[in-house]
Amino acid sequence: MVNSKTGKAATPPLKVLLVDEEPGRAAILERALLDAGYVLVSRLSSADRLVEHVAVSQPDIVIVDIDSPDRDCLENMAVLSRSNPKPVIMFSDEDNEETIASAIKAGVSAYVADGMNPDRVRPIVQVAVARFREFQALKNELQKTRDQLADRKLIDKAKGLLMK
Template identity: 50%
Template sequence: MSLGVMLVDRNAERGQLLEQALADAGYRIILRTSDDSNLIADVAKHQPDVIVIDMEAPGRDTLEQMREIGRNHPKPIILFSDQRDSDYIRQAVQAGVSAYVVDGLQRERVMPIVEVAVARFAAFQTLKRELDETKIQLADRKIIEKAKGILIQKKHMNEDQAYQFLRNTAMSHNTKLVEVARMLISLER
């Protein structure tokens, strides 16, 4: 299955070259537009797998839209630009750009650039998901530790007894250990 690409380019001639290079590399162009003012709506409507933006220097509004896409509709974004300013490049990457290409557009480079951007995006999403899961696990562990502390203090249990009490209660009520811990904490307030 080929990836669906949304292509944004204000320059018709350059856009045609990029569209042909993408098609030759096996990608489907699902939307080609010269208007970058509706990026968020276009992404929501067309659901591309990859977004390719080719323009001299996308403005602040475009960067903000890319940031919002990264938050709400994460997609690999490839930006071909003439802007070489390191601060601007940093802003683009913070806005969610997976690949920032400065040295012009050459047909033979398009496929590897897209493949690297997609792979880099997937790796980043995996890391982000793992980080989110780790944060949840840490927060759950803190709640369980707090509940054990309450049991140790109020019921004069040792740490192992407190944990076994929480665990057995969770099992007998067919619920998660952290939910039992939350309930115990809320009853103590």
């Protein structure tokens, strides 16, 4: 598919997995996502089996709308971040620094502490995806540098043995 205005290949809409424990709020967020041009691939009422649902539905982004993220929710985010990294947006009413820091450490790309505003969904998703991609690029560069350093140490060790 080609965009008629730019002449470039059109990117397919992002696929979203939505986690929201409150059906009314989930419906509002779902409507905002659809209005913004995203495709909802799955909607869960809790993050209990998030990792399995992400593996099956293969979303491009995960959005969690929760009153207050508990330890289990954050642990599920951390497992997801390690096993199948995706941009994760968390909307929450909880605004204390410790909770926000724990969420970011668990792999949340964007933590929105003042709840969900349907008009802000699109820019929040765009920023979260951009930050996630940048973070992944940095992680990849760090791993590449570590591998090069390990190779260099091995070569230096081999040189030392040859010189003896």
